[in-house]
Amino acid sequence: MSDQYTETTSVSWFGRLRRSVGGIVFGLILLVGMVMLLFWNEGRAVTTARSLAEGAGIVSSVSADVVNQANEGKLVHVAGPVETQESLTDTAFGITTSGVRLRRNVEMYQWKETASSKTETKLGGGEETVTTYSYARDWSSVPISSAGFKQPDGHQNPPMNIESQSFQIGSAKLGAFDLQANVIGRIGGARDVPVGPDVINAVRVATGGNQPVSALDGRIYISYDPSRPRVGDYRIGYSLVPLGPISVIGEQQGTSFDAYQTVAGDKLLMVDTGIMPAEEMFADAVTGNTLLTWVLRIVGLVFLGVAFGLLLAPIGVVADVIPFLGRIVRMGTGLVAFALAALVGSITIAFAWFWYRPVLALIILIVGTGIFYGVSYLGKKREAQGGGEAAAEGG
Structure with missing residues (x-):
């Protein structure tokens, strides 16, 4: 009994070309999917951030020893030992x-x-x-x-x-x-x-x-x-x-808890092990939201690169008639795919910011434009001064 098995397969140039052309369809689907993911992720991040900020501003920490009916339907924070x-x-x-x-x-x-x-x-x-x-x-x-x-x-x-x-x-x-x-x-x-x-x-x-x-x-x-x-x-x-102490943030419903519907859009029901203040629970949730946002951004950008790579793959296959030429071409198409992924991803995220956070996006645009023109102005001014000094020395 052998613990290894080796298989050799061959694909002709026409077969590879046909396969790469077929990959264009998947590349287009992946491209659209990743653009949608990046756009949705920005909206999700904004909704979650606003919901957490809303919750942090209205939550009330109450004692676990008694259920106060005045808190019915409100967002409460309760901590204590679990018993059963x-x-x-x-x-x-x-x-x-x-x-x-x-x-x-x-x-x-x-x-x-x-x-x-x-x-x-x-x-x-x-x-x-x-x-x-x-x-x-x-x-x-x-x-x-x-x-x-x-x-x-x-x-x-x-x-x-x-x-x-x-x-x-x-x-x-x-x-x-x-x-x-x-x-x-x-x-x-x-x-x-x-x-x-x-x-x-x-x-x-x-x-x-x-x-x-x-x-x-x-x-x-x-x-x-x-x-x-x-x-x-x-x-x-x-x-x-x-069994042990836990901390809960949620809507008080009778004597139990349910997810609290925020005006911003998310439902809040948070459970942590140990006795934790509400401020720390919300801070951890904000950190988790930021981390998830960046993870999804990176995933979206990476798979955008894969999508553009699939779209450009036939070019490399055509050049593979001469293997070393194909390697050079694929290196070039890889760089182009990376650049296109960065460009399309950035544009998608920027457009999502204008869609979900227009005021903040406008402020960033104004500041960025100001910095650009400021740097350009200083560069031109320095260039003009350099030209004047050169003329004076020549005279």
Whole structure:
């Protein structure tokens, strides 16, 4: 049994040209999609920023000990310990504990396929690609279908019969307030929980009683030898979001919380682990909004470059009749694609600013224009002075 499989494929120059022309359609779709993403992202950023500013200006911090009906429908900030009478139970494996959320994390030892390719352009514009498929065994939390492997023989994965699963309490209390799923589901802070030998019998029964079960390093192994696992063996661990203090910002609805609809457009329901003042929660949300805005901008610009690269790809393929000439042309089209992405992306973002933030955009435009003309004026003045001094020296 070989753990590598090599495949060599060839594409003619006409085949490459036809494929690159077909890529123009996808490039156009990607171009339109990224322009829409960049435009939408600026609007989303503005709406979220205004909503957070609105919320920060009207939120009231109230005690968790009593529900004041005067705050009904208002945006409130409440902090305190989470309490519940419910327990978390994984009935299949006999695990019972207290907390907010328990997760069973299941991994199976499986074959994985990785591929690496090396492409060489031939004289005349054709391409030859050598792809090497490598196979290795590793733990994976998702089932890997070996049916899609290039060489499935000798690399068969069994079905994954034990799955990961989450168990969450249905209700809890935050002082006098009731916590429902919309708040409970946002509570984070999960940590690994070690599992001991006391659950081995329950796991053995749950798996049919005919497989070896052991506990090692805080996890359950369904394996003959955990130190040398075989394909089809299982490794099971648990993580727990414990009961503890949380901070909530949301609309007071009766004795519970709901998302607050701002005038700016967003709904606000924020949950953080630990006791945090409202100011800090809003500051973190503002930082998160800024980070997301820049991430989406970068993603949009990168894929704009990909889109223009696809649109210009046929030029490089045509030049590939002489391979070294094709490399030079593709380098040039790559630079052009980058420049076009920067230009179109900047114009899209600028237009979005005029659309969503006209006053700020106008101020920036005026300041930018002033700086441009100021620098130009100083340059011309210095040039004129230099010319005058030269004339005086000549005289």
